[in-house]
Amino acid sequence: MNQPVITVQDLNLWYGQSQALRSVSIQIPDRAITALIGPSGCGKSTFLKTLDRMNDLIPSVRVEGQVLYQGQDIFQTDVNQLRREIGMVFQKPNPFPMSIYDNVAYGPRTHGTRDKKTLDQLVERALRDAAIWDEVKDRLKKNALSLSGGQQQRLCIARALAVQPRVLLMDEPTSALDPISTSRIEDLVLSLKEHYAIVMVTHNMQQALRVSDQTAFFLLGELIEFGETGTLFSQPRDKRTEDYITGRFG
Amino acid sequence: MMMTSSPRRPLVPLVRVLSLLAAGLTALLTLFLIGYILLQGLPHLSWELVSTSPSYISQRVGILPDLLNTLYITLTTLLFVLPLGVGAAVYLTEYASSRRLAGAIEYAAEALAGIPSIIYGLVGMLLFSNTLGTSLMAGALTLVIMNLPTIMRNTQESLKTVPQSYREGAFGLGAGKWRVIRTVVLPNCLEGVVTGCILSVGRILGESAALLFTAGFAHTANDFFTALSSPGATLTVALYVYAKEQGEFGAAFAIAAILMLLALAINLLATLSAKFFQRRNAS
Ligand SMILES: Nc1ncnc2c1ncn2[C@@H]1O[C@H](COP(=O)(O)OP(=O)(O)OP(=O)(O)O)[C@@H](O)[C@H]1O
Ligand SMILES: [Mg+2]
Numbered sequence: 063m064n065q066p067v068i069t070v071q072d073l074n075l076w077y078g079q080s081q082a083l084r085s086v087s088i089q090i091p092d093r094a095i096t097a098l099i100g101p102s103g104c105g106k107s108t109f110l111k112t113l114d115r116m117n118d119l120i121p122s123v124r125v126e127g128q129v130l131y132q133g134q135d136i137f138q139t140d141v142n143q144l145r146r147e148i149g150m151v152f153q154k155p156n157p158f159p160m161s162i163y164d165n166v167a168y169g170p171r172t173h174g175t176r177d178k179k180t181l182d183q184l185v186e187r188a189l190r191d192a193a194i195w196d197e198v199k200d201r202l203k204k205n206a207l208s209l210s211g212g213q214q215q216r217l218c219i220a221r222a223l224a225v226q227p228r229v230l231l232m233d234e235p236t237s238a239l240d241p242i243s244t245s246r247i248e249d250l251v252l253s254l255k256e257h258y259a260i261v262m263v264t265h266n267m268q269q270a271l272r273v274s275d276q277t278a279f280f281l282l283g284e285l286i287e288f289g290e291t292g293t294l295f296s297q298p299r300d301k302r303t304e305d306y307i308t309g310r311f312g
Numbered sequence: 313m314m315m316t317s318s319p320r321r322p323l324v325p326l327v328r329v330l331s332l333l334a335a336g337l338t339a340l341l342t343l344f345l346i347g348y349i350l351l352q353g354l355p356h357l358s359w360e361l362v363s364t365s366p367s368y369i370s371q372r373v374g375i376l377p378d379l380l381n382t383l384y385i386t387l388t389t390l391l392f393v394l395p396l397g398v399g400a401a402v403y404l405t406e407y408a409s410s411r412r413l414a415g416a417i418e419y420a421a422e423a424l425a426g427i428p429s430i431i432y433g434l435v436g437m438l439l440f441s442n443t444l445g446t447s448l449m450a451g452a453l454t455l456v457i458m459n460l461p462t463i464m465r466n467t468q469e470s471l472k473t474v475p476q477s478y479r480e481g482a483f484g485l486g487a488g489k490w491r492v493i494r495t496v497v498l499p500n501c502l503e504g505v506v507t508g509c510i511l512s513v514g515r516i517l518g519e520s521a522a523l524l525f526t527a528g529f530a531h532t533a534n535d536f537f538t539a540l541s542s543p544g545a546t547l548t549v550a551l552y553v554y555a556k557e558q559g560e561f562g563a564a565f566a567i568a569a570i571l572m573l574l575a576l577a578i579n580l581l582a583t584l585s586a587k588f589f590q591r592r593n594a595s
Contacts, residue, residue: 116484121409146486156477158496168495169485218481225485 067092067229067259068113068148073127075108075117075283082108084283085127090229095251095260097274097291099267101306104280106263107153110231113261114148115141131229146173149222151232155214157206157221162198165206165217169225184224192220193250212243219250230254232262236269248273267307271295279303346572353569356562362570365533373563377533378550379570381448384539385527385546386516388452389459393512396456397463398498398505404464405471406493418468421461432458433525441526449540451527455516462515463508470504471497503589510585514578517571520548529553547571 066089075083082105090096090113098106108117115136117123129136136144146169157165166185167175175181185202189195194216198209206217215235222230232251236244251260251273264270270277271291278288279300287294287303298304364374400417408414436454444450474497482492528543531550545553547567555564 114484116480119480119483142486142488144486145484150480150484152477152480152484154477156475156481158478158481159500168482168487172482172485172487172491221481221485 064091064093066090067132069128069130070113071128071130073109073112073125073129075105075112075126076124077108077120078122082283083112086283086285088278088285088288090259090261091276092228092259093255093257094275095255095262095273097270097277098261098263098280099265099270099277099306100280100286102265105283106280107233108283109280110150110233110261110263113229113231114145114150116145116150146225147227148229148231149225149227151215151218151222151230151235153234154238155211155218157209157214157217159205159207161203162206162209162217163202166220166224169221173225188220188224189217191223191254192216193246193253194220210243212239212246215239215243215247216250219247223254227258229259229261232260234263234265237265244269267295279306281306349565349568349572352561353565353567353572356566357569361563361566366531373554373560375531375547375550375563375567375570377531378545378547378567380533381527381539381544382517382546384536384544385448385452385455385523386513388449388540389455389516390509390512392452392456393459393463394505394509397460397508398467400460401464401467401471402493402498405468406489406497421464424457425461425465428521429458429519430521430525433522436522437525445541446526446528446543447541448527448544451523451546452540454522454526455519458519458522459512459515462512463505466504466508466511467501468504470501470507474500503585506585506589507582510578510582514575517546517574517578518548519546520552523549524552 068090070086070088070090073083073086074081086109098109100106111117112125112129113131113136117125118141125137131139131144131148158168160168163185166188167181170181170184175184186195186199189198194213197213198204198217206214209217215238219230219235235251236247239247248269251262254260255275262274274291276289277291277294279286279294279298279302281302287298287300289299294303295307298307361373361375362379363376364372365377366372366374404414404417432454436450436457440450440453441447444453478496478500479492482496487495523546527546527549529545529549530543531545532542534542534544547570551564551567551571554560554567
């Protein structure tokens with residue numbers, strides 16, 4: 063396993079009175095794909111959103127424990143800088159209602175890139191990396207909402223890549239997509255792991271098997287098992303993991 | 313269930329006839345009113361009327377000052393009420409951490425909207441006319457208070473319709489709060505701001521009671537800044553003065569016709585802007 067880029071120690075999280083994460087400890091490896099699986103409501107999204115502090119937007123959330131990004135406590139660092147380095151792709155494609163170009167340029171502009179030429183280059187590279195350049199290169203000025211769902215999701219990935227993050231968090235990025243778009247995104251994710259650490263929530267066991275290097279199984283806010291994907295699926299150590307991956311519940 | 317088995321069936325034709333009658337009467341009244349005012353007013357409408365000031369010496373009635381005053385007061389009011397109302401709405405929906413405080417302010421705004429305008433006039437007179445003198449500025453500030461709830465509520469409603477996913481997307485890229493609001497939230501609630509503006513302009517054009525107290529009756533044509541510090545009548549106030557105090561019914565009806573055309577124009581504008589935003593949202 064590669065060097066961990068994110069280290070989580072004893073993470074507890076509450077929404078008001080109800081606890082959603084219980085003493086989670088995990089190390090996210092660099093340049094690898096980590097899949098998060100588990101039944102609905104077990105805290106996968108909550109965990110993912112803790113890593114780039116998107117939970118800060120919810121007033122009732124209380125967090126205990128430690129999350130280190132490259133050795134730094136994420137709760138002590140500048141949140142905007144943190145989110146620049148840890149990008150997020152959401153379950154439902156959420157392009158801004160502006161042009162394709164402006165969507166991708168949004169991040170770089172946010173962080174101070176003004177030069178037209180630099181922006182052009184960043185936008186093209188991000189769109190190429192997200193495997194959507196050929197489909198949109200002739201209509202960069204068109205509204206992003208005119209794209210198909212699968213294209214919108216790849217655009218959102220491009221938008222996240224344009225700020226040159228280290229880590230990419232993806233919350234069920236293909237659950238709203240058709241099979242062809244899904245397999246394009248899977249290929250894309252596989253090609254991205256050369257440069258990024260990727261954490262991906264998925265409900266699809268096949269998908270976890272196809273793309274991920276490590277898999278983490280959550281249940282009721284607890285991390286039950288974490289290990290190399292092939293091993294976890296073929297020889298689960300915990301009975302509950304076995305029940306889940308063989309489809310006995312969830 | 314089949315309608316034919318309903319025992320209330322015999323009432324249906326009666327209800328239909330009654331509602332048809334009501335609708336017809338409403339349409340008739342509206343058309344009569346519009347027609348009457350235009351018939352009475354348009355013959356008196358002339359280039360001379362709208363391009364000159366009134367003069368006792370040459371016994372001339374001219375409404376240029378009133379037109380200018382109306383324009384000035386509308387612009388000034390919007391200039392103040394827009395940033396205030398939009399700012400308040402943004403604060404309440406995007407920043408306010410205390411739901412209770414936000415709720416209290418929203419409730420106050422709601423109550424403010426229901427107060428008769430003559431009370432605004434009374435308060436405006438005490439607050440603004442007594443300090444700034446009876447002037448267009450005092451009138452405009454009174455109108456600002458009157459229209460604040462309109463702008464605020466419309467903007468707020470619009471802010472609430474901006475999908476949370478836009479905000480998350482922008483925050484997720486490392487944008488700060490103000491940047492998210494400026495680049496993603498506000499551009500998508502333009503519709504509410506524009507709607508509020510149109511409603512406010514309609515209200516400003518139609519307001520007389522509050523302005524009688526605060527802005528006065530003068531019919532002098534001034535430039536913008538002089539006008540703000542001088543008393544002046546708007547079209548509606550001038551209408552009142554000409555009809556009630558000077559018996560100049562020709563001028564009064566001419567003004568009425570202008571106001572009505574403006575009201576129709578504002579209605580049209582509202583419809584057009586709604587269409588425009590509908591199309592924009594669909595694309
Ligand atoms: N904003 C919130 N306020 C209160 N409770 C929440 C909130 N978001 C999630 N929860 C609760 O926290 C728990 C974990 O939710 P989470 O969304 O992380 O689950 P998940 O594993 O992502 O589920 P799914 O597979 O359905 O997406 C659930 O019990 C949920 O009801
Ligand atoms: Mg989820």
